[in-house]
Amino acid sequence: MWLVSLHGPDRNRAMEDEFRAWQAKSPAHREAFEKTTDVWQAVPNTQAARDHMASIAQRPVREPVRARGTPWRWAAAAACLSALVVGGAVITQQWREQGVYATVVGEQRSVLLDDGTRMLLNTDTRLRVDYGAKQRTVEVAGGEALFEVAKDAARPFVVRVAGSEVVAVGTAFSVRFIDSPKHDDALTVTLIEGRVNVRPTVGGGDSLAPKEAVVLKPGDRLTLDHNARARAPVVESKVDRPNIERAMAWKRNEIAFQDTPLAGAIDEINRYSRTQVELSPEVQQANLDVSGVFRTGDSASFANAVALLHGLKVRENNGRLELEKFR
Template identity: 30%
Template sequence: MVAHDDKSDPILEEAMDWLLRLNAASQDSALACEFENWLAQSPEHRIAWQKARRTWRVMREVPPVYEHVWRREDPRGITIGSSRRVSSLRSRSHWGRRAVAASIGLAACVVIALNYPALSVRLQADYATGTAETRTVHLIDGTSVELAADSAIKIDMAKGERRVTLLAGEAFFDVTHDAARPFVVAAAGVDVIDLGTAFNVQLSATGTSVELSRGSVSVALPKKATNEMVLVPGEAVVVDRSTGAMQKSTIAQDDIAAWRDGKLFVNDVPIATVIEQLQRYHRAWITIPDRDLGQQKVTGLYDLRHPDRALRALVEPYGGTVRTVAPYVRLITRF
């Protein structure tokens, strides 16, 4: 069993560095000789080299689980994200030809990508948060909005309607009711309409979820007028992004918007979806190449203040291992 801690393995980091250098200068005999000397230093060096090669093969194929947030296109069709580094992660040939150049920008690009919502989202947002950052916004009508980490909202207080668009992440709304001016939260094609309430809305790669703490809300898909559901306190609904299907469930009051207390509560959701939520609280790039592991469904409560511990608690019961390849890379595997 590999020992687990929050620190990176210095020998493994050296092995990854050698792999980058050798890929970029495969014909350099002096470099090859220097590498052979490094490899012969100890059995640990040879083991680290084998791990590095295996990890490299996996990382060349798999994008980060949270890529949909920071890799987007602006209205001109230009991809926005972590620039050449993002493209390199998706191109085998680029890795081979320009590995060292890409590695130089790895830490900086990942930090930028994971500390802020996508640039296209930020350009639209009135308020936004970064990695592991939360914020409370007070609207002019008395409504308060608590933004979770890596979240963004756009506000439109028109005369006939108060509308907040959740552009990314998650937010808890405590709404000041006004019968003459409905309060609507728009989230990826889903409208959550206030009927005098406090509720949480979350976006993910696969859908929109709503949890109701107080009052009542109507959850509707404007493009599908027949799809509408009214929630009462202690109820939650998940709306599938691709099909529009709604799945209702019950939830304990203490578990609604548990992120406000530094916790993440999930009920029968895939590991990959939980990792997507943990990614908003982790400054490292997280990837889970094992699709079967990612689709395992879990129920549990995880500590957002210690995301590495949460990752381990999430995957280890299913045979997963969290590998710290570098300070800003976490690779989740079964080997």
């Protein structure tokens, strides 16, 4: 059971690699693990679990009887599993009703909604789904997600993010919202097929939204960003046509760079791992760039490849990987 293994004392790098490979085999694997995790974390807060543990506490205290060859810790595990089973059905229902879906750093998650729409959440993403009789709404708090929208002309599919609305009927598009000064593309909408209309949200306030509605064609990418150089808050908007395969490489657990400034590439790599890559002050001033395809979540391989490309060395520093020049 992956949940037990990853939270146990024997967790190691090989186990984490094997776990990622298992997740990559099937979206169903990722979704099953997420549901199990949600249940595991929420069970102690359910009334069913509290009642179950209270009943155990009221039982007469007896001397523990240990079966030969069975460590005592399995008895504790059995009690936890019992509580998990008791509360599991309750929590699973609550999990579905809330409509909240999220991923942690380095994780992806595939979700099939009731109407047949499929969502693929990228690393460190949080969103909420709210389906009504006249409209299907998804609110993205942050991160990146791909939406393959089931057709329903009577109920438009609307993604709300950072003061903008992406309106579709039946189409495929991705939304990315990175609320960080390190990223130039604070909000991007990339249309893969179909048609979408990007417009300001009513009452959006000081947010990332186009001045007027923008209609995207397949292959278009809309980028909205605050102009940091302007005296007053100004949202800059541009539409370009990127290489879709490269832009959506994250679906394959890859990142593709083409003459990308090294600092920007590192910002992107760091989204997928808690092992952060950094540049020494000297390397920052060198204005280096990088091209290639790299595996998400593998910061060490990326750092070593960049070091080999530019004649740098990798130094470990408090759990971080720093790229610096040879002295």
